Amino acid sequence: METDALWRRVIEVKYGNAWGGWCTKKVTSAYGVSLWRFIRSGWLNFSKLILYDVGNGTRVKFWKHVWCGDRTLQEAFPELYCINRTKDSSVAVVMCWSSGRIHWDAKFRRPPQDWEQESFDLFMDMVYTSTVRGLGPDRVCRKLARRRGFEVKGFYLSFYPPTLLSFPWRMIWQSKVPPRVAFFSWSASLGKILTTNNLRKRRVLVLDWCYMCKSCGESVDHLLLHCPIASDVDLPKTYYQTLRVTRCGLGFKSPHKLGSGYQFIVLNTVYAWAKVFDLL
Numbered sequence: 001m002e003t004d005a006l007w008r009r010v011i012e013v014k015y016g017n018a019w020g021g022w023c024t025k026k027v028t029s030a031y032g033v034s035l036w037r038f039i040r041s042g043w044l045n046f047s048k049l050i051l052y053d054v055g056n057g058t059r060v061k062f063w064k065h066v067w068c069g070d071r072t073l074q075e076a077f078p079e080l081y082c083i084n085r086t087k088d089s090s091v092a093v094v095m096c097w098s099s100g101r102i103h104w105d106a107k108f109r110r111p112p113q114d115w116e117q118e119s120f121d122l123f124m125d126m127v128y129t130s131t132v133r134g135l136g137p138d139r140v141c142r143k144l145a146r147r148r149g150f151e152v153k154g155f156y157l158s159f160y161p162p163t164l165l166s167f168p169w170r171m172i173w174q175s176k177v178p179p180r181v182a183f184f185s186w187s188a189s190l191g192k193i194l195t196t197n198n199l200r201k202r203r204v205l206v207l208d209w210c211y212m213c214k215s216c217g218e219s220v221d222h223l224l225l226h227c228p229i230a231s232d233v234d235l236p237k238t239y240y241q242t243l244r245v246t247r248c249g250l251g252f253k254s255p256h257k258l259g260s261g262y263q264f265i266v267l268n269t270v271y272a273w274a275k276v277f278d279l280l
Contacts, residue, residue, distance in 0.1 A: 011036070020059040022140065049158050051143055055136035057091030062106070067091065068130040070143070077123050079116055083108050095134060102134050178273075191220045 015024040015036065027037040052060045052067040060067050063074045063081055074081045085107040086093065096103050104127050112120040142154045175182055187193050196208045197219040208217040212229040216222055224230065 022059070049143055049155060050140050053139045053141050054091050054132045055138045056134065057095050057132070057138065059138045060091045062089050062091045062094045063087055068126055077119055079119060080123055083110060085109055095132065097134070102132060104128065188220060188224055193220060195220055195223055
């Protein structure tokens with residue numbers, strides 16, 4: 001868990017921690033907390049899908065948390081829970097070390113009756129066969145995935161199990177834009193493309209002017225948004241790639257060809273892509 005994260009510390013200060021620090025206290029304020037109140041209300045359903053991997057046991061309740069078996073000891077042995085002295089104790093309180101081995105000191109108000117003996121034997125067998133380390137921090141795991149720890153994907157699938165109908169992820173997420181165009185688009189959105197403005201920021205001495213319009217400094221915003229020559233064509237899929245090819249191919253070799261042949265180059269590129277993807 002991100003115990004030192006800033007967002008966690010802010011939420012702890014504002015709402016307070018419940019026992020063990022696994023979630024915040026219930027939100028009872030009426031104003032300004034609707035978002036976190038909605039998030040906190042999902043803890044009840046969330047807690048049914050997790051179990052606790054016990055380390056030192058200081059943050060896990062012995063009877064009321066799922067750490068031994070697939071349900072709480074309170075639910076598995078209600079008759080023993082009723083005669084126990086420390087119903088809210090942690091695992092660390094019940095766990096004790098003797099000769100390098102873990103022993104369990106579950107204090108009861110009285111010895112078990114004859115009809116409770118079978119349940120008591122099963123209870124002791126369950127806790128003594130548990131895989132408690134006794135050292136290290138406690139952690140949360142998703143049920144059926146204890147070795148891997150908690151995973152958002154597994155938690156999502158527990159709410160929405162897979163169906164026979166496959167999700168059309170390829171139609172939604174797989175872009176038909178060529179990889180180089182997609183890469184250049186990301187670079188442009190981050191402002192990392194090779195412009196004279198970026199070169200000057202890296203202390204490269206170069207004349208700062210636009211090779212297309214020759215009237216302004218060449219920055220990312222100017223080249224892709226405000227350049228009058230670039231704004232003549234509004235074709236999102238071909239925009240960045242054609243600008244790059246045109247600028248690098250013609251801007252340095254023969255700048256005088258940019259004015260008249262630019263729109264023809266763009267339309268020719270669109271036509272070529274349409275043929276490749278069978279759009280014509």
